[in-house]
Amino acid sequence: MIKKNLLVLALAAVPISVAADITQATLYPSHGDLTWQETQTVKQGDGVITINRLPVSLQDQSVRVSLGGVAGAQIQQIEIGRVEQTGYVSEQTQRLRNELTQVLEKLQAQEDAIQAWNQQVTLMTKAAENPHELSATELSDMAAALKQTTMAALAEIRGIRTQMRDDIALKDRLERELSQAQQNARASKKAQIHYRAPAGGDLTITLEFQSNEARWRSEYNAQLSSQVAGQKANDPKSGELTLQHLAVVQQTTGDDWRNVELQLSTANARRGTNMPPLDSWVVSPAQPDFLVRQMKSAAPMLDSSATAEVEADFGASVERQSTFSQSYRLAQPVSVPSGGNGQRLIVAEHTVAVEMAVWTAPAYDPTGYVHATGIFIAEAPIPAGPVQLFRDGQSVGSTYLSEMTNGEELRLGFGVDEAIRVAVVNETERTGEEGIWKSEQVQRRQNRFEITNHHGDAVNLRIFDRMPVSQIDILTVKPLQISEPVERNVDDKKGVLAWNRTVPAGETVSVQSGFEVRVPEGNQLPNL
Structure with a gap:
């Protein structure tokens, strides 16, 4: 019809x-x-x-x-x-049916094997129930043989059931995909x-x-090389980061694509085409709490129609670029099957010179993490996407990369550095009441952080700590011994401290960090 x-x-x-x-x-x-x-x-x-x-x-x-x-x-x-x-059945549907048939036949064979082993156990049990006239020795030998045979049969059954788990999961997945494919067909x-x-x-x-039902998304492989050709042996700073941009191409139109000329664009229509309307912001003096609650309950809901749309959450050449987006054209025609699994294609590689350092926040996690920081240089922005991380050829985990534009700082962590040992020495921890004429509750804490480098070369360190930040006048915070030089309010975060140090091979560096907190008598100290 x-x-x-x-x-x-x-x-x-x-x-x-x-x-x-x-x-x-x-x-x-x-x-x-x-x-x-x-x-x-x-x-x-x-x-x-x-x-x-x-x-x-x-x-x-x-x-x-x-x-x-x-x-x-x-x-x-x-x-x-x-x-x-x-009557129409797509090639994808036929393929899924063939795979499902093979899995069902394998499961049936496994069920038959289990039934055969169960039958053997049943026969052995019946034989044990009719020993006829046997001597005690013969009965003992028969019991041992029955036990051994039965245990072996049960072990075989358990092994078969273990193998069946993956096959059952595969069957369920194929049935879901077949149902979707048939619906599309x-x-x-x-x-x-x-x-x-x-x-x-x-x-x-x-x-x-x-x-x-056809789209693409970005994924990345970030490969950090700590030893770069031409690098000085005693230079712990320099490294090279290769950011490989992958396009995950997916289409579920119901038909496989063969030898298609493929172009990929970073433009995203789901972000809307216009900025949201900006109305007047009318304010008035603060009202008593009960009046504010009444005003909120009587306020109309925001008109959803006035808001902008938001996002739900082979080698290639750059064919066209602008200030706003970039497109890649694949060098050769590609074939993309219809289905839920995306096909990964390499579209670009970016090489970034980075400075390497081990970051640690000893008071909160006595572990050193390798970080690489550099300036991203590209002709056009790259989209956000998940990143697989590799350090000197070894996989160290994954993270998420935000959208990057030319000239922005690229900062990625590459896992734990096992050759860096971090220790926290608590030199002072005191809480109590002080004062003769005016009593106050006081807490003092003084720490010393000791970081040892077990590498064969010098290592750059970036050590973090934080001071309490008061938001009320009656609570005062005073720094105690703070090692200098120190960077304060790191990344515009109040109270966050950072020390940059270089630790020679086999040596230890230490920094001090401490604070004092006071509140008047009758008030409780914060739980620090």
């Missing part, structure tokens, strides 16, 4: 029917612009070209059609219809293009449309 979305006066036409195979795709983080192109030999006059098996996710309002090859050829009418299909769309050709010839038809 076909439901027509566009009704225009039709012209008499000789139909030409072709299947829709995608030839080009421009993917965005939110959707895809897909292109179908075909050349057909046509006769002079009116005609109709029907394009079948278009994805059901095709957005009708986005359809654009152009004609070429025959001078003066014109489009008279475009009809987009939905086709409910009963039950319907498609088709386009009927009515044209008028002033002469016969080879007519090229280009159909472009948008689909939200």
Whole structure:
């Protein structure tokens, strides 16, 4: 059954029917612009070209059609219809069915093996119930043999059931994917293009449309090399960070793409097109609490229509870039199967000269972490995405990279440095009441942080601590012994301290950090 979305006066036409195979795709983080192109030999006059098996996710309002090859050829009418299909089974569906059949057969074989072993245990149990006339020695030997055989059979059953767990999980996944694929395969769309050709010839038809079932996202591999060619042996600062940009391409249109010319754009339409409206901000003197509560309960809800849209949460060449976005064109056509698993393609590599240091906050975590800091240089911004971290070829974990633009500081952590030992020595910890005429509650804490370098070379350290920050007048905070030089209010965070030190191989560096907190009598000290 076909439901027509566009009704225009039709012209008499000789139909030409072709299947829709995608030839080009421009993917965005939110959707895809897909292109179908075909050349057909046509006769002079009116005609109709029907394009079948278009994805059901095709957005009708986005359809654009152009004609070429025959001078003066014109489009008279475009009809987009939905086709409910009963016999069509995509290649993806057939593949899933074959894989599911193999898994079911394997599970059945495992069940048969379990049943056979259970039968053996049953037979052995019945044999033990009818020992006839046996001597005590024979009974003992038979019991031992029964026990050994039964234990072996039960062990086999347990082993088979263990193997079945992964197969059962695979079966469940394939059944879910098959259900989704069959749902997509039950319907498609088709386009009927009515044209008028002033002469016969080879007519090229280009159909472009948008689909939200094709998109891409960014992932990264960050590889830190602590030893760089030309680096001085006694220079602990320099390193090189290679940031590999991967495009995870995914499409679930129901048909596999073969040899598609692929372009990737960083532009994201889901961020909206306009800034939200900015109305007047009317304020008034503070009101008593009960009046404020009444005003809040009577206030109308914010009109959701006035807010901007927000995001839910092969080598390539840079083809086009602007201040706002960048696009990559894959060097060779690619094939992308329809399904939930994304295909990863390398689109760019960025090399960043970094300074390396071991960061530690001893009072909160006596561990040293390798950090690399450098300036990101690129012609256009790169999107945010997850990052897999590698240090000198070893995997050390993962993190998340925010969107980066040219000239921004790139800072990544690369796991624990096992050759750095951190110790905290509590030199003073005192809480009590002080004062003769005016009593106050006082707490003093003085720590010494000792960091030892067990590397064969010098290491840069960045040591962090923090001081309490008072928000009320009656609570006063005073620093005690603080090693100099020290950086205060790091990253504009009040009370955060940082020391930069270089520790030679095999040596120990120490810094001091302490504070005093006071409150008047009758008030409690904070829980520090």
